[in-house]
Amino acid sequence: MAEDKPSWKEYPMAATIHSPGSATDQNTGDWKSMRPVRDSSKCDKCGICWIFCPDAALYMTEEGFYEVDLYHCKGCGICAHECRKEAITMVEEGE
């Protein structure tokens, strides 16, 4: 709704961002066409997917697996490419 958005008077001067790390609030994962899906039976929790993810969109669960944060994941597929156990498959969004 356009009328809910701020007027030009309400934005900080020159669009300067005053809260560090605010990019985490941005939903940057809504335009991916492929998403990574992990087969936990193949995964040995080595963490190479976590190391290679260029967007820090993986986090470790209590069980030690690396879960994808789909809010930020852009579906680049680097994790699936790097996984030595072939435990990550890229699946078409919508499937």
Next chain:
Amino acid sequence: MGERVGLEVSLAVSEAVKLARADVIAAYPITPQTHIVEELSQMVADGDLDAEYVMVESEHSAMSACCGAAAVGARTFTATASQGLALMHEVLFIASGLRLPVVMAVANRALSAPISIWGDQSDVMSERDSGWIQLFAETGQEALDLTIQAFKIAEDRRVLLPAEVNIDGFTLSHVVEPIVIPGQEEVDSFLPPYEPQVILDPEKPVTMGPVGFPELYTEIKKQQNEALLGSYEVILEVWDRFAESFGRKYRPVEHYRTEDAEILINMAGAMSGTARIAVDMMRETGKKVGLIRTRLWRPYPFDEIRNAVKGAKAVAVVDRALSFGGQGGPMCSELRSALYPLAEKPVVTSYIAGLGGRDITVENFQTIVEDTGDVLANGPREEYKMIGVRE
């Protein structure tokens, strides 16, 4: 009250920057601007000016360094001309878009090709829409005063925009004129230290210049344009304050013998001095001629221009720049647009003169006034004329 000395105008600009206590100067030498920054580097080397002088490898880097310095809260100055200003082009928009109050002197010079080191105003006209406050000086005193004022205008929290002082290359930059150098204490009281609103600070991080998505960009540009339009009132305030402190009065448009004038000549910069002589000579022969000089080019002084032309039959605009394939002169286009909504408006004629350092003479102005008289008598003809061009 200051000391009156004979001084090259470029050095007077350097003196103004010193009096303004600039913190950072980043510049690359280019004719005819070089004397300004050469003198400043000497002042810094001699310990007369406590500033950081950044040697850069290009004007693109000079303006980038100025943006960085202004972003951490430094009072920042640079100077350039012609190709140097053109090389700064993309960074000029970043300075204004990030609302960084950089001050720059431009010793106006023609653009290549063919190569010309000589003066005209095509360099600044190519940067007309860069979002900078743009001022034109006619004299050395004005060059010094405008430079000091530019810092106060640019740094005002209601403005926070970069400002540019244009001085014609050679015909102003390289001449020696009697100039009053204000005292340091007077300047300090007129221009206190810069107090930035937002700076880059590791203790309190901010992101300057993030991505402006389509839903945001228009609003930020509106904000920037409002600041530039709003700077008009601040400029008037600063000029009033300057007049109180230093006794010299400034207005966006300068009038000379405009009372009862039927034909007005309009221009900016150093050629106005020659035009005054031409006006005096024509007045002696009974011609009702006057002069209006545009000192403030951005924001454009619409109301002042409309008031200035009231009662005149014609305005002859003399541009030292050619807008290829367009209406001819950028200053004339602007004036025509400003007058268009008026029910009663004078005839406007456009002349291009003084390109690439060609002299503009008293006779040229007489020709321009006669030609405009001819248009008044016989009706309009071509869009504009190039003065002195060999057919």
